[in-house]
Each structure stands twice: as C-alpha cells, then as structure tokens.
Amino acid sequence: MERLGLIAVGTVAHYIPCTNKRTFGCAEEKYFLSLKHKTPVLVFRFEFLPYFFYFRLIVSCLTRTNKEWRVLQDNGLCLYKNVACFAYKLHAVALAVNPSSIQLQVFQPTNISVTKKVALEVRKIITHLLNDLLENYHKKIDMYTVGFQCSKQEVFHEHDDCFVKEEQLLKEGTMLCPKHELNNSHILHESTLLFYWNQDVLAESTDPDALVENRACRNLPEPEMRRYRVQCFEKLTKSGREALQMYFDKVFPPAELFMLLQKNKENLRKQFNTDQCDLLFPVDKSIPTSSAFDVTIMYKLLRNYGPNLPTPTKGWGKTPDPGQKSPTDDVERIRVYRNEVEHKTPATSVMEKEDCRLKWRDLCQAILRLSEGSLEQDIMELIY
Known part of the structure; x- marks a missing residue:
C-alpha cells in the first residue's frame, strides 16, 4: 500500500x-x-x-x-x-x-x-x-x-x-x-x-470608479456622496499606515530599530515631542515596536535615519508626481494623504468625484507597492 x-x-x-x-x-x-x-x-x-x-x-x-x-x-x-x-x-x-x-x-x-x-x-x-x-x-x-x-x-x-x-x-x-x-x-x-489564486490579477478596488458601485451608497445625493468619498478615503489612509509599517519593518528590523534608537537617544529627544518619545523610549523599559508608531514617527525615522535610502524623486517633504514610484516616493504619498485627512478644512471635508478618482488610484497603488500586494483584500473590503 x-x-x-x-x-x-x-x-x-x-x-x-x-x-x-x-x-x-x-x-x-x-x-x-x-x-x-x-x-x-x-x-x-x-x-x-x-x-x-x-x-x-x-x-x-x-x-x-x-x-x-x-x-x-x-x-x-x-x-x-x-x-x-x-x-x-x-x-x-x-x-x-x-x-x-x-x-x-x-x-x-x-x-x-x-x-x-x-x-x-x-x-x-x-x-x-x-x-x-x-x-x-x-x-x-x-x-x-x-x-x-x-x-x-x-x-x-x-x-x-x-x-x-x-x-x-x-x-x-x-x-x-x-x-x-x-x-x-x-x-x-x-x-x-481570481485575485487570490492568480499572481497577475489585482483587486478591483485599485479602480476608484468602484466606489460608486457600492450598493449601500450608489443612490446617495451628490452632497452626501462627496462626504462618503471622504470617509472611504480616510479608511484608505489607515491601510496606507499599515503599508508604511511593512516597509518600515524591512528598513528597521526590530533588533536594529532598538539599537538605532538607543544610539541616537539624545538627538531623538530633541526631534520628537514628549508623547512621541514615550513611544520610542517606553517608561516601562519594554522594547519599542513599530505597531505603536504613527505615520509621523515612521516618516521622520525613515527620512533622517534610514540606512542608504534613496531620496524621493522630488526630494523629501515634496509631493511626488504620479509617474514617480520609488519606495520613498510612496512614503511621501502616504504622508501627504494622511496629512490631508488629519488636517481637514471645510474646503476638504467633501471630495469631488474626479479628485477622489486621482487620489484613490494614486494612494492604492502606493499601498500595493509598499505592501507587495498583501493588502489587496483590505482595500477591497473598503468598498464591497
């Protein structure tokens, strides 16, 4: 047998x-x-x-x-x-x-x-x-x-x-x-x-037009639809933070991150505020983890201490153009869109369809690149 x-x-x-x-x-x-x-x-x-x-x-x-x-x-x-x-x-x-x-x-x-x-x-x-x-x-x-x-x-x-x-x-x-x-x-x-079973198939959610296909909102009046787009985009920026953390962990593996923080402790206390320092140097002496860091902390550490990281195409602190797709360009995209969501003004509290189309696609593709496609399903679930 x-x-x-x-x-x-x-x-x-x-x-x-x-x-x-x-x-x-x-x-x-x-x-x-x-x-x-x-x-x-x-x-x-x-x-x-x-x-x-x-x-x-x-x-x-x-x-x-x-x-x-x-x-x-x-x-x-x-x-x-x-x-x-x-x-x-x-x-x-x-x-x-x-x-x-x-x-x-x-x-x-x-x-x-x-x-x-x-x-x-x-x-x-x-x-x-x-x-x-x-x-x-x-x-x-x-x-x-x-x-x-x-x-x-x-x-x-x-x-x-x-x-x-x-x-x-x-x-x-x-x-x-x-x-x-x-x-x-x-x-x-x-x-x-097929997107789980075929390497070359991407999720529909990379297409911002799918937003209007959500059955729960397709019949909303346009003013409410604008606000709905903002809500979806806010959720998308949370996936952006997850993608940034995945990239951050590759650049700074946990053991190396701890050594980096200890080595630059004095300078870091000058660069970050008290609340941020409490995350970088926990009072209970535990090992800091990127899961506790927000976009700002990870961005600053990547920008100032990332070993041999290439400078974004247009430079640090600048919004990259659509065709610029290096990892650090995507880091900048996530920072920019996160700031738009965090520092919303009355003028940006609603989102027009074309504006949403461009930003959604730009951010989705940055998330997929930094996460190497592992966040596809998370993005899909924002819509379906």
Whole structure:
C-alpha cells in the first residue's frame, strides 16, 4: 500500500485514507462557513475521478510537503472520509472530494485577511501533487479543468451548476455568469474570483470608479456622496499606515530599530515631542515596536535615519508626481494623504468625484507597492 501511495507511514501511527469513515459533520462545516476571511473555492473538475485518486492526493499531502504544512487538530486529526483540513503558515486549508471534482479553499481563522502569497503557495503545492499523481494514471483521468464556483462558496459541496472555467474568466475579465443568465443573473469579475489564486490579477478596488458601485451608497445625493468619498478615503489612509509599517519593518528590523534608537537617544529627544518619545523610549523599559508608531514617527525615522535610502524623486517633504514610484516616493504619498485627512478644512471635508478618482488610484497603488500586494483584500473590503 505504501508503494501504491495509499498509506501514510508515520513514526507513531499510520494513516490509510480509504478506511476513514469519519464524517465531516454540521459542527465542523458551520465553523468554516462562519469564518469571514477566505478565498473563493478553487475547483479541479475531472471528466472521471475515482475516489482512490483523492486518497493518494491526501497521502501525498501528508508525506511530500514541507514542515510548515501539517494536519489541523481539534480533539484529534481533522481528517475525514471526504475532507482533509491542514494548517499552513497560520492559515487553514480545506481539501474536499466530490463526485467529479477536488475542491480547495484557504481560510484565515484570525481577524485578518488571507495572505495572497500563502494562497498562491497552496495552489502551487496542490497542483504540483496532482500533476505528479496524474503521470502514473490511466488516460481517462489525465485531464482536469480549473475553475471556480460562481456564487456559492462552499468547499465541502459540489455545485455543478456553478462551475465557471478559469480560462474563460481570465479571457473575459468581467462577464455575465454563463450559468445564471435569467432569474439568478449576476456579474462575474476576475478580480473577485481570481485575485487570490492568480499572481497577475489585482483587486478591483485599485479602480476608484468602484466606489460608486457600492450598493449601500450608489443612490446617495451628490452632497452626501462627496462626504462618503471622504470617509472611504480616510479608511484608505489607515491601510496606507499599515503599508508604511511593512516597509518600515524591512528598513528597521526590530533588533536594529532598538539599537538605532538607543544610539541616537539624545538627538531623538530633541526631534520628537514628549508623547512621541514615550513611544520610542517606553517608561516601562519594554522594547519599542513599530505597531505603536504613527505615520509621523515612521516618516521622520525613515527620512533622517534610514540606512542608504534613496531620496524621493522630488526630494523629501515634496509631493511626488504620479509617474514617480520609488519606495520613498510612496512614503511621501502616504504622508501627504494622511496629512490631508488629519488636517481637514471645510474646503476638504467633501471630495469631488474626479479628485477622489486621482487620489484613490494614486494612494492604492502606493499601498500595493509598499505592501507587495498583501493588502489587496483590505482595500477591497473598503468598498464591497
């Protein structure tokens, strides 16, 4: 059985998937469905799919993956007759088999978004294992089609009337769902179904026109719409602060940051006010952390103490032009837009559509560059 790939041999116990009769119950399903942050369901649709092929895939997941990949545990291993649940880089991964498909979904159990990089790594792992297994099988199962569930997002159930090919969605970009064109008609966006699963797909939220598509506000009178745009932009600047912190932590890793602060303690006390110094030099002698710093503190430290950082294209303290995209240009963008929000005047308490369009796109792209795309979902959630 080991030679056939139907048993996972362990040091303490062995696992034989085909003998597992444990049912994935309502309680388990309810838990996963309750999680807010998850990817769309990635579907590998087969013309012919024997169950033992899925069993071999599970054995491969247990024996041929790296140490970061392990089985989830909850009063025992989360392995069931038709579902296997794994943990990978602080994410939960569900792999389910149905009559004609193997389905994959990644969840984030904590109150943060799924990391796109992790989802792409999970897809790569499963695809590699699938393709390796297919090389040794009969021609009838040498073909699968990759796609998604167009509406229902339940990895544990196969929705045959909801399957949409990835190839078709990539080609069309935005399209009327080919499965539901009458009573249940709806629009499919590649940026909604694919951006976790495809390296080159960006979130729709990089397009500021998506603001007016928010169903809760699309019918607002223009004066209220202007104020709504300001509220959305204020939330976007908070994501800007997160992106700035990600970049800051690369420039000043925690251990190096502590040494830098101690070395320049006298000068820093002259450059920062009392409240800021309390964050840089905590009274309880704890190690300072960037999570407590605001945009001003991080900006000043980057500008004055960043090791070998290039000067922004137009210089420090100047607003960069749209085509200027160095990391320090993006640092300046985040500072500028944060100041606009923090020091709002009556004249800037509302935002015209064209003004919002330009600023939204400019700031979104700066956030995506500094965060290396990891904040895409956070930006999307500001709108949808």
